[in-house]
Amino acid sequence: MTRLKMGMIGGGLGSFIGDVHRKAAGLDGMISLVCGAFSSTEEKSIASAKAIGIPKSRAYGSYQQMIKAEAKLPEDERMDFVAIVTPNHMHFPPAKMALEHGFHVICDKPLSLNMEEAIELEKIVQSTGKVFALTHNYTGYPMVKQAKAMIAKGDLGTIRKINVQYLQGWLSSAVEKTDHKQAAWRVDPKRSGIGGALGDIGTHAENLVEYISGIHINELAADLTAFGEGRTLDDDGNILLRFENGAKGTMTFSQIATGEENGLAIKIYGTKGSVDWHQENPNELVVKWLNQPKQTYTPGGNGGYPEASEYVRIPAGHPEGYLEGFATIYRSFAKELNHVKQGNSPSSLPDFPTVQDGVRGMNFIYKAVESSSNNASWVTLKS
Amino acid sequence: MTRLKMGMIGGGLGSFIGDVHRKAAGLDGMISLVCGAFSSTEEKSIASAKAIGIPKSRAYGSYQQMIKAEAKLPEDERMDFVAIVTPNHMHFPPAKMALEHGFHVICDKPLSLNMEEAIELEKIVQSTGKVFALTHNYTGYPMVKQAKAMIAKGDLGTIRKINVQYLQGWLSSAVEKTDHKQAAWRVDPKRSGIGGALGDIGTHAENLVEYISGIHINELAADLTAFGEGRTLDDDGNILLRFENGAKGTMTFSQIATGEENGLAIKIYGTKGSVDWHQENPNELVVKWLNQPKQTYTPGGNGGYPEASEYVRIPAGHPEGYLEGFATIYRSFAKELNHVKQGNSPSSLPDFPTVQDGVRGMNFIYKAVESSSNNASWVTLKS
Amino acid sequence: MTRLKMGMIGGGLGSFIGDVHRKAAGLDGMISLVCGAFSSTEEKSIASAKAIGIPKSRAYGSYQQMIKAEAKLPEDERMDFVAIVTPNHMHFPPAKMALEHGFHVICDKPLSLNMEEAIELEKIVQSTGKVFALTHNYTGYPMVKQAKAMIAKGDLGTIRKINVQYLQGWLSSAVEKTDHKQAAWRVDPKRSGIGGALGDIGTHAENLVEYISGIHINELAADLTAFGEGRTLDDDGNILLRFENGAKGTMTFSQIATGEENGLAIKIYGTKGSVDWHQENPNELVVKWLNQPKQTYTPGGNGGYPEASEYVRIPAGHPEGYLEGFATIYRSFAKELNHVKQGNSPSSLPDFPTVQDGVRGMNFIYKAVESSSNNASWVTLKS
Amino acid sequence: MTRLKMGMIGGGLGSFIGDVHRKAAGLDGMISLVCGAFSSTEEKSIASAKAIGIPKSRAYGSYQQMIKAEAKLPEDERMDFVAIVTPNHMHFPPAKMALEHGFHVICDKPLSLNMEEAIELEKIVQSTGKVFALTHNYTGYPMVKQAKAMIAKGDLGTIRKINVQYLQGWLSSAVEKTDHKQAAWRVDPKRSGIGGALGDIGTHAENLVEYISGIHINELAADLTAFGEGRTLDDDGNILLRFENGAKGTMTFSQIATGEENGLAIKIYGTKGSVDWHQENPNELVVKWLNQPKQTYTPGGNGGYPEASEYVRIPAGHPEGYLEGFATIYRSFAKELNHVKQGNSPSSLPDFPTVQDGVRGMNFIYKAVESSSNNASWVTLKS
Known part of the structure; x- marks a missing residue:
């Protein structure tokens, strides 16, 4: 099994939800975090990267920079997808750019800042044929x-x-x-x-x-x-x-x-x-x-x-919690990505919240x- | 302490709420059931009376009969108040008649069949100066x-x-x-x-x-x-x-x-x-x-x-239940009756649901x- | 239905368990408290009696006095049974005397002060043929x-x-x-x-x-x-x-x-x-x-x-509590008494804790x- | 931050506790699994390794093989510690060998098959000065x-x-x-x-x-x-x-x-x-x-x-479960390892169950x- 490579947008030091996404993504051993635009400045982003064991070379000062740089890397090296864990107003811009540069996307909820973005994003997902998941984690x-x-x-x-x-x-x-x-x-x-x-x-x-x-x-x-x-x-x-x-x-x-x-x-x-x-x-x-x-x-x-x-x-009586439920979204997303990477079309009813759910x-x-x-x-x- | 004497309207054999009222009224030893118009026929009413130890002479075939008969008994013998435990359409008529014949009333909820009755009942309570309680028992x-x-x-x-x-x-x-x-x-x-x-x-x-x-x-x-x-x-x-x-x-x-x-x-x-x-x-x-x-x-x-x-x-850890809560309404009602029987005016804020609450x-x-x-x-x- | 008549030993003002027994005995309308030796002096006993509506004439200064006096009353007036609600050392003496004077007994637990009393009491219950219940109330x-x-x-x-x-x-x-x-x-x-x-x-x-x-x-x-x-x-x-x-x-x-x-x-x-x-x-x-x-x-x-x-x-969802469970012991005891009063032998397996349970x-x-x-x-x- | 490198003994495909240890070790991003003797044959071990993304070259057929081979690797490549997740009779032998080859150990409970092993292991831990943790995970x-x-x-x-x-x-x-x-x-x-x-x-x-x-x-x-x-x-x-x-x-x-x-x-x-x-x-x-x-x-x-x-x-109200508690043992173990790797002596009261606890x-x-x-x-x- 080859692990899927994740790039993160947002989630720098002190972010609650960034840490949750990282733990959830890593739990089932199907995904590795390889790069990130963790903060709004390169300096802060590097500091965050360092703290979580990401090399400086893969810490970016902006999502634009990251998407462009990663797209140029060889396929077996570059990230497979981005995880967007920023406040709501910063969901749509990186999602759009990532999709249009060939990356799959998993994004925190709600889908976007406003309805227009939501509708446009749904169209972009459809036109690019990329996989898009929204972390309504409680369904996990x-x-x-x-x-x-x-x-x-x-x-x-x-x-x-x-x-x-x-x-x-x-x-x-x-x-x-x-x-x-x-x-x-x-x-x-x-x-x-x-x-x-x-x-x-x-x-x-x-x-x-x-x-x-x-x-x-x-x-x-x-x-x-x-x-x-x-x-x-x-x-x-x-x-x-x-x-x-x-x-x-x-x-x-x-x-x-x-x-x-x-x-x-x-x-x-x-x-x-x-x-x-x-x-x-x-x-x-x-x-x-x-x-x-x-x-x-x-x-x-x-x-x-x-x-x-x-x-x-784990067996009955061993409680699983919030992170495990969240990780289930990532696991289903990873399964879908592996499915698609093997040349299949995206599932019509994947086992995670979709961009359509986000529009709803x-x-x-x-x-x-x-x-x-x-x-x-x-x-x-x-x- | 002399126990207050209760007459019951409704609550014959097979009635759930009649039995609840009887148990609740009796729990604290302040009230005795002395008579009842338990059912719509004298025969059934007597059968119910017999089953709960009320003499035949105090089992009435209708609330009208009961109120009239009891009103003629000597004060130390006749009922002090009526408990009305019939379906909603039979709250107002007996309540009105009882109040107007000098009896206090405790009545199941809701107050009456319709709004007109409710408003009229509020007036009757005020004009007669009798005590009226509504058994919103959960407040107990x-x-x-x-x-x-x-x-x-x-x-x-x-x-x-x-x-x-x-x-x-x-x-x-x-x-x-x-x-x-x-x-x-x-x-x-x-x-x-x-x-x-x-x-x-x-x-x-x-x-x-x-x-x-x-x-x-x-x-x-x-x-x-x-x-x-x-x-x-x-x-x-x-x-x-x-x-x-x-x-x-x-x-x-x-x-x-x-x-x-x-x-x-x-x-x-x-x-x-x-x-x-x-x-x-x-x-x-x-x-x-x-x-x-x-x-x-x-x-x-x-x-x-x-x-x-x-x-x-009872001490902490000894659970009290529905009947006890219900009994608390009766106990507060009984206290108020004793207060009034000693010549005092009815309390402005008695510790039980009132006719005003019923109107609300x-x-x-x-x-x-x-x-x-x-x-x-x-x-x-x-x- | 005629209510059974209860005499109480102990349970004067301020007693927790006396009040519990009274409420429990009364709950199902099968038993009336008619007399009591509530306290160790006649004066206190009368005060307790007054507070709970028992006439002075039936308030006794000692259990001996009560048992003797009640035994002389006409059958339709005298108590049917005694309820013993005193501390442990005062269980056996009144139980023995009551049984030997023809009264049934319901007694708080444990059965007695010591093993000798317990064994003797079991024999007395058997020889007198009277009904004896022990209030291990949690079985109710x-x-x-x-x-x-x-x-x-x-x-x-x-x-x-x-x-x-x-x-x-x-x-x-x-x-x-x-x-x-x-x-x-x-x-x-x-x-x-x-x-x-x-x-x-x-x-x-x-x-x-x-x-x-x-x-x-x-x-x-x-x-x-x-x-x-x-x-x-x-x-x-x-x-x-x-x-x-x-x-x-x-x-x-x-x-x-x-x-x-x-x-x-x-x-x-x-x-x-x-x-x-x-x-x-x-x-x-x-x-x-x-x-x-x-x-x-x-x-x-x-x-x-x-x-x-x-x-x-009461219907499901209407909680019953400690008093109701306790009352169930009394109800079963009352049923057995009515059974025996109709000329039947005591049940071999009555639905309440027995003297044998007490010995155990x-x-x-x-x-x-x-x-x-x-x-x-x-x-x-x-x- | 450099991640600590873990080698696993036991925990092949189908093992419940092996998977738990891997998830727990990985949760906080401080530890990476780099090698394993997952099963008793090399073939099975490789199959397990493949399933979890460990290269064939680091999948060993026995713990002896693994410990020897890893000991020869350059320091920045070889495992830092072993996690022992086998049945009880296979705790002591690999623990002893690992400690004696300079590796720290984290081991499932109970400590060993018998008392003699336990006492000897305590001595080995002391004499080697290596860090030893026992996964009494509920303390986490x-x-x-x-x-x-x-x-x-x-x-x-x-x-x-x-x-x-x-x-x-x-x-x-x-x-x-x-x-x-x-x-x-x-x-x-x-x-x-x-x-x-x-x-x-x-x-x-x-x-x-x-x-x-x-x-x-x-x-x-x-x-x-x-x-x-x-x-x-x-x-x-x-x-x-x-x-x-x-x-x-x-x-x-x-x-x-x-x-x-x-x-x-x-x-x-x-x-x-x-x-x-x-x-x-x-x-x-x-x-x-x-x-x-x-x-x-x-x-x-x-x-x-x-x-x-x-x-x-994660914030209050977001339940953490069994894996998180287990991961806390690993996190504390990792902190101690980093502490020791920086040249410090092992803590006298580390924040995880020790070999002494295991002997107890x-x-x-x-x-x-x-x-x-x-x-x-x-x-x-x-x-």
Whole structure:
């Protein structure tokens, strides 16, 4: 097996998400980080490279520089793909350039700064024929896969009700006014786009709902609020949902839910049964039935479907966490790349979030903001 | 101590809630059941009376008969108050008659079949000066009292977000078409009024939210659905909430949430901390803080406020349940009756849900139905 | 239905367990408290009687006085049975006298102050033919009944391993040196007997293990400790267990387990499955299987056996607690009394803990103390 | 930063623990796998090497071959240390040879096949001055570190009671008679040594108890059982513990606890508070206090000590699991290696389990077997 070669854009020293991407990419031994434009200056980029064992020669001062230089390297040396781990406003430009220079792309969410970029990016992916993955990492948990498989097989019957929450408390106080890098860009429309918590975590919730249930949101009515003094972007939102199959639901998300850490949780109710999953305790899937006692499924445990078990790395009872779920996205991305490198066409339904999912996410942001601007009136998601 | 004498309207053999009221009323040794119009015929009423040890002479064939007969008994023999445990359409008539004949009333929720009755009942309570309690029993749990006290004292700071759910699954299938007495009247507008799950459990959620938070709902946007085939009343609902102080929230309730038993749960977020309580595990109150580890409070356990501890009957670690919470409403009602019997005026803020709370609940039902009829448009609760 | 008439011995003002017994006895409407020797002086006894609505004429200054006086009353007036809720040293004398004067007895645990009394009491129960129940109340929980039924039916296969704990922390500090009535007698051998925590809670654990598993402890090796300064009775113990069928196990109990409230919990492992139950969350029984996902049973919920469901008072999801479990002992006792009052012989296997169970418990205390005195050497329980 | 170079002994295709070690070693980017004697034949070893991207030239047919060959490579090319991931009987020989050829060693637990090897290995480590780590990986969890730190600082007061369990069910049926590689060697004394479940998981429990509490076991009385038909090694055990400071406790472990996955859990009670941690939900540490509500600590969450926080890789609420905890052992080992490579002496108290801990573990196995052979009589651990 030859490892795939990854170039990283962003993720310099002190970046939370860059480190996550590196660990996730490396976990299954299918990918090696070989180069990076880690920071906005060459000096900083080299410092970051040094700290993580990348030679100075492969540390670049800008993504443009990196893409051009790497493209000129021999095929067995140059990077195979780029991982984009910058704030939202810096997703589209490097993604576009990388794709157009023949590199595959894996990119943090949301897809882009705005809708126009999202639509253009979808076109570029299609025209270049390159592989593009979006790291909606929560879809990588085995118990999320189990829930998805149970619904797809009809175990729960017809889905009628969905409640999803994504609750955090880290913006409860005005941390963006302190020296808090993460907070600073998230409350800044220039770097985040039109969604605050909506874009940062609401899109994860939207993606998870559609991924597990297999049904699309049809309409929404959103009530977004910026509670933090001086904030222009939402830090909290409550949304009514209507799904294409007639199911109804709610979404609530917040970054001012004091004391919550990373409370992404989902409940989906069908006519025969229901599933209940919480990201902070990701190795349990509670399934409640119409006529049987409720069950708890675990990764690799009794009764799990192969659709879930294949994502389990260690025996039942040995908890896997956030990094492992994230790594599953990278592993599926790597498998697809190997598939394509062997001369195959990209899969039509690859096992990771795609640029189309990213466009759906951007559309969700736009429609939620539109609804909220109109006093939470209903907005249809289909364009 | 002389026990207060209770007459019961409804609650004959096979009634779930009648038995609950009897056990709750008796638990603290302050109330004795002395008579009842348990069923719609004298024969059935006598049979019920016999089964629970009430002499035939005090078993009546109708509430009218009971109220008239009891009113003629000597004071130390006749009932002090009536407990009304019939379906919704039979709340107002006996309540009105009892009050007007000098009896205090404790009544199951919701207050009445419709808004007109509710408003009239409020007037009758005021004009007669009798004590009236509504059994929103979930306010009787010690950890609900603890949460309320913490918010009232400002421990959580300013409240900004509230999520409440009340999820049941017992109407997931068409049980009303089988011989299911409870289901039959709940899906029947003539006996339930204009709210289905909304009236049956949504009002509990509404009452609990306002009780714990101490703030009122200002506006709502409700999306109600009747999923069960042939049902005309909602069996599921999702509601956006806006509170008088600027807080936002969601309510979701359902009786088609397959596998759920009695899932009433509430999360309230303030600027300094938050509370998280679930009725199915009522002896834990989880409190999350801005800067401290989360805590779990228990009835009679360390750190509890007197406002909660006074409702605890047994030492910490000995779970109290639904009946005990329900009994607390009766105990507070009994205390108020003893207070009034000693010649005092009724308390302005008694420690149980009042007719005003009942009117608020009916208003909530009406406004939610109105909103839902208008495609979940916003409706203001204040009239 | 005529209510059975209860006389209480002990349980005056300020008694925790007296109030529990009264509430438990009254809950199901089958028993009325009619008289009591609540305290050691007539004056105090009358004060207690007054507070709970018992007429002065039926408040006695001593149990002797009560038993004699009640025996002279006409049958339809005099008490049917006595409830003994005094400290351990005052169990045997009133029990003996009551039985010998024709009264049935329900008694708090452990059975008596010492082994001699226990054996004599067993004989008196047999010779008088009266009904005797011991309030090992934890056997009254529906999920305990469910676990017992599953094992009895062979659902779990052959039992091989049992771990039981009963952990409290209320004696972590020297509360007996403050004005703490409960603590004072529990650390006093004259009132408690030779077991401290062993007798107070260890016997509950022993009873629960044998009740649920249906198998007896054969041998034990006990390491008892008095951690509290100046204490002569154990406040902590760890015991190795060997069962008659070859199963092995551990028991750990403590009243110095700081921060624990009332942590009685049991895990029983068979060849096919296992059960896991915790008293502080009594409405869940977790069942783990060899080849199926684990299940959670709830009172009145899906899949429960009739052996459990018949003890459920309210629908699934409405938690029942300690008082309800306790009340189940009283209800079963009342049923047996009604059975016997109709001229039947006492049941050979009544549905409540018997004097034989009490003798087993006393034997357990003696053998554990004997083992611990011999440096935790093995002692056989069979005499 | 230059990555340390790892050679692996064992861990070929199909090995569970080999894959765990590779992922754990690689996670933090401080270590690269460069060579391996993955299997007992060169052919199989090469196949394994190929599958994980190791060149054929560095795949060896035996550990002897590898150690000799690597020793001859230039320093900047040859491996820095070996990771030994073979069954127990193959720990000592390669460890000895590697140390004596100048390589550092990280080795799976238990330390060796028998006591003699353990003692000799301790001497070899001392005489060679090389770094030796034992992968008692559960000590790597942040909440284990938090518990240890709280006890070390005296937050819990004097420790008086410890209960530890390690419950698995995977040997409940006779899987060793099927084609189950893991089971086969674990029930075989030639490959496992004299302890079955005792050596496999009991030693983890022993190590964890001493690691968190900071106090040593002084005496034990062990009752070991082989429940599985035909098994000669224990698959279940119950042990009474006495600690050097006077604390008492119990240990129970099993591989026939049907339905349990990987249930390692520990409760430690001090005079001021207690800790409660469960490996299957490793991101919560419950701390119960004498006079305050119980708290739940989380990795990176409020109130955590730096001693725990420094082991947290991602923000609070993003669960880390088994691999991350395991990786922490590797990370600490790598730090120590870098420290030593810079010319420093090995640390006297390195932040990972040492050969001394391994000797303690072997002694624990021997003393438990001795005790059990003498009908669970007390045995002192100090030699």
